[in-house]
Amino acid sequence: MILTAALALAIAEPTVIVVGDTVVAEKTSRGWRTPAKSLNGQKVSLKSWKNDSTVAGFEGEIEFDAGPPMESVHIKGIEMADRDVLSASGNPTFAPVIRISGDNPEYKKIAAAYGKSRGRKAVPSVQSGIQADLDGDGRKEVLMVIATGENVKKESGFCAIVLRHMSGSKVVTTTLEFNGKWGYMRGPYSGKVYGAGDFDGDGTREFIYTFEDPWGTETKLKQFKNGKVKNLCTTAFGE
């Protein structure tokens, strides 16, 4: 009995990232990947995070759901009032985040200039976004969803996820996602930026967002390091 208990303690729980109740990424010895079926039944201690970086903990059990309509991996039996709450297991730390308001005149200007730079006639706005230090160098970057919204289903409409960061003394705008093809069941597109932090406790920060169209969503885990963005994991739901 004692040996069994000791063995149980020695089995490390999986490192996962959870949005709402959905497990969106899993860390293995080979890196991050889409959550696998093998997570089914595993217990996790999760830390949840809110904008002010207050951390609350809860225990959960992972459940693999084969569908239909589609395969998913989620935390069993939790009711999330806010579907966008970000949680992680595996000793995560979360970067403090300031939410961006689309009403801010400065961001309005940035959105309009971005639309112009893409040759779009429709005037977009910043739908959501965050200011956070994505690479941990002490300076904040800006991650924002720039979109023309649901009313524009014509050629000039688009949705983009954009990173603004410093390169020397210059502000650089890097497009992470862009979708501007409109037509039957093509739009509207939207995006959500959840947050940033060192989710697996390895000393390097990651950030996470979702890009969505009527066919499904893609949740992406990325890293911003030495001025470059790297994709670590994409988990898709839908077609």
Ligand SMILES: [Ca+2]
């Ligand atoms: Ca930074």
Ligand SMILES: [Ca+2]
């Ligand atoms: Ca990390």
